[in-house]
Amino acid sequence: MKVYETRVCHSAKAVWIIISEWMDTLAILMNAKAYMLYDKGKFISICCIKNFKGAQELGVVITTKPHRGKGYMSHLLRYVLPQYGTLYLICLPHLKKYYEKFNFKKIPRKSVPWQLKRAELYNVFARLFNWDEIIYMKRK
Numbered sequence: 001m002k003v004y005e006t007r008v009c010h011s012a013k014a015v016w017i018i019i020s021e022w023m024d025t026l027a028i029l030m031n032a033k034a035y036m037l038y039d040k041g042k043f044i045s046i047c048c049i050k051n052f053k054g055a056q057e058l059g060v061v062i063t064t065k066p067h068r069g070k071g072y073m074s075h076l077l078r079y080v081l082p083q084y085g086t087l088y089l090i091c092l093p094h095l096k097k098y099y100e101k102f103n104f105k106k107i108p109r110k111s112v113p114w115q116l117k118r119a120e121l122y123n124v125f126a127r128l129f130n131w132d133e134i135i136y137m138k139r140k
């Protein structure tokens, strides 16, 4: 397994997976730092770090469908996370336990940096259509 470090806009695969998985297109607009995991030459997983003034966010956490549940993302996160200090993330509640394994903890809305609150629009629809509301998590 090998991790390639790049920028989102330098990789057509990264741009495509963000769009096709309906992930945060801000990672494309910001040309976020991207970490791409390959196994035997095949692209498997990606995650990105978005750099705001005063806050860094882990996002675009994706393993390609046929390779899910085999530990690939855990491998990638164990490589990426130790390189950073405080990191925030936004996710749906079903992934809370998963991120807790990597020492992220749920934080109240009031302690979330304003740059991350852009995702709140999702919650407006969540309330209307009975979807799950997003939660915020922080590491360190």
Ligand SMILES: CC(C)(COP(=O)(O)OP(=O)(O)OC[C@H]1O[C@@H](n2cnc3c(N)ncnc32)[C@H](O)[C@@H]1OP(=O)(O)O)[C@@H](O)C(=O)NCCC(=O)NCCS
Pocket (backbone or CB within 6 Å): 021, 045, 060, 061, 062, 063, 064, 067, 068, 069, 070, 071, 072, 073, 074, 075, 090, 091, 092, 094, 095, 098
């Ligand atoms: C979440 C995701 C990145 C995990 O990648 P992965 O390579 O399968 O991760 P791993 O194999 O390291 O770990 C799988 C773990 O994720 C958990 N998981 C994955 N999807 C889940 C879901 N929908 N609900 C609950 N747990 C889930 C599994 O229970 C498993 O836990 P375990 O280690 O205790 O068995 C992958 O499922 C994915 O790409 N999902 C779609 C995109 C997405 O929702 N990304 C998160 C954005 S915040």
